[in-house]
Structure formats: structure tokens, C-alpha cells
Amino acid sequence: xxxxxxxxxxxxxxxxxxxxxxxxxxxxxxxxxxxxxxxxxxxxxxxxxxxxxxxxxxxxxxxxxxxxxxxxxxxxxxxxxxxxxxxxxxxxxxxxxxxxxx
Numbered sequence: 001x002x003x004x005x006x007x008x009x010x011x012x013x014x015x016x017x018x019x020x021x022x023x024x025x026x027x028x029x030x031x032x033x034x035x036x037x038x039x040x041x042x043x044x045x046x047x048x049x050x051x052x053x054x055x056x057x058x059x060x061x062x063x064x065x066x067x068x069x070x071x072x073x074x075x076x077x078x079x080x081x082x083x084x085x086x087x088x089x090x091x092x093x094x095x096x097x098x099x100x101x102x
Contacts, residue, residue: 001061003054006078009033012050015072023100025056060099 003025007015012030019025029052036049061081072079084092 001056001058001084002082003056003061004078004080004082005052005054005072006034006036006049006074007052008073009048009050011073012052016050016052019052019054019056020098023098024060025054026095026098027055029053055095057096057099057101059101 005015012033016028016030019028030050031053033048033050036047038045038047087095
């Protein structure tokens with residue numbers, strides 16, 4: 001699975017580091033930031049964020065439950081899980097070995 005997590009830009013390095021450290025992901029990319037525009041609280045808001053692609057498995061997927069929000073500063077965080085249809089077998093094997101089930 002690829003899980004997309006949006007976080008404040010300033011917090012992105014720490015969030016990215018914690019996912020592999022605690023076994024929830026095999027790896028996390030930290031691409032350059034994005035400027036998000038979204039509806040919130042009856043108005044249009046803008047934020048400087050990072051969108052972190054997290055490489056994990058279904059067993060390690062943080063898209064549900066309390067563990068998904070730890071640690072996350074948003075009241076309603078963007079956490080979207082996307083299935084991976086195919087990949088290089090050695091990479092997928094490494095990914096599976098690297099993730100601790102949630």
C-alpha cells in the first residue's frame with residue numbers, strides 16, 4: 001500500500017522518520033512541500049504542507065483507528081490508503097519484511 005499523509009511542512013521530517021522507526025512503514029518519501037487549499041469550518045483555508053507517500057502493507061496501514069493519528073497535529077488528518085497493484089518482487093519482499101503489523 002501507499003498511504004498519503006498530509007502534515008504541516010515544519011513537522012514533516014519528524015513524522016516521516018517516526019513511521020519506519022516504529023515499524024509502521026518500510027519507508028517514507030519527503031518531497032518538496034505543497035500549498036494546500038481546502039474547505040474547513042465554513043471557509044477556504046490554505047496551508048503549507050508536506051504530502052508524505054508512506055510505503056507499507058495492509059497489516060501496517062495507518063489509515064484506521066487511533067494509531068493513525070499518533071502523532072498528528074490535525075483534528076481530521078488526511079490519511080488515504082491506496083493499493084499497489086504490482087511492483088518489483090525484491091522491493092515488495094523488502095517492504096513486507098520491514099513492516100510490523102498494526
